[in-house]
Amino acid sequence: xxxxxxxxxxxxxxxxxxxxxxxxxxxxxxxxxxxxxxxxxxxxxxxxxxxxxxxxxxxxxxxxxxxxxxxxxxxxxxxxxxxxxxxxxxxxxxxxxxxxxxxxxxxxxxxxxxxxxxxxxxxxxxxxxxxxxxxxxxxxxxxxxxxxxx
Numbered sequence: 001x002x003x004x005x006x007x008x009x010x011x012x013x014x015x016x017x018x019x020x021x022x023x024x025x026x027x028x029x030x031x032x033x034x035x036x037x038x039x040x041x042x043x044x045x046x047x048x049x050x051x052x053x054x055x056x057x058x059x060x061x062x063x064x065x066x067x068x069x070x071x072x073x074x075x076x077x078x079x080x081x082x083x084x085x086x087x088x089x090x091x092x093x094x095x096x097x098x099x100x101x102x103x104x105x106x107x108x109x110x111x112x113x114x115x116x117x118x119x120x121x122x123x124x125x126x127x128x129x130x131x132x133x134x135x136x137x138x139x140x141x142x143x144x145x146x147x148x149x150x
Contacts, residue, residue, distance in 0.1 A: 029069070031069075032062050032065035032066040032068075032069055033062055033065075035061075035065040035068070035069075036058055036061035036062040036064075036065045037058075039061050039065070040054060040057060040058045040061055042114070043057065043111070043114055046110055046111075046113065046114045046117075047103065047107050047110045047111055047114060048107070048110075049107075053102050053103070056102055057099050057102060060095050060098055060099055061095075063095070064091065064092060064095045067088055067091055067092075068088065071084055071085065071088045096115065099111065
């Protein structure tokens with residue numbers, strides 16, 4: 001009888017611990033404003049925005065990040081459909097077009113470079129060179145989006 005009670009207690013404790021860890025992990029998701037702030041800081045380093053550009057683009061980024069978080073939540077819940085994904089990418093393309101309209105001259109080319117870097121996700125693959133020196137190979141396309149196998 002004591003063993004059964006002990007097993008139930010341990011099992012209950014493990015369930016509670018798992019629930020607490022899961023709840024804490026969900027709380028660590030960044031907000032749309034945090035994501036937008038991080039994006040605008042990275043963009044400003046690359047493109048050198050003036051204060052007006054920064055404010056307008058920030059507003060676009062917040063809206064896009066809200067859509068991204070909403071889609072992410074739907075995907076985690078298993079309720080996201082192809083229409084949701086298509087709608088998100090159309091909105092993202094519209095946002096990028098609006099941002100390009102705000103930028104002037106060289107800033108547009110720098111913005112395109114920034115988007116390309118973001119699409120790559122900064123993932124680099126190491127490969128051995130001729131003299132066993134490690135060289136970094138930038139991975140582009142769909143393989144750049146895959147997580148490395150560790």
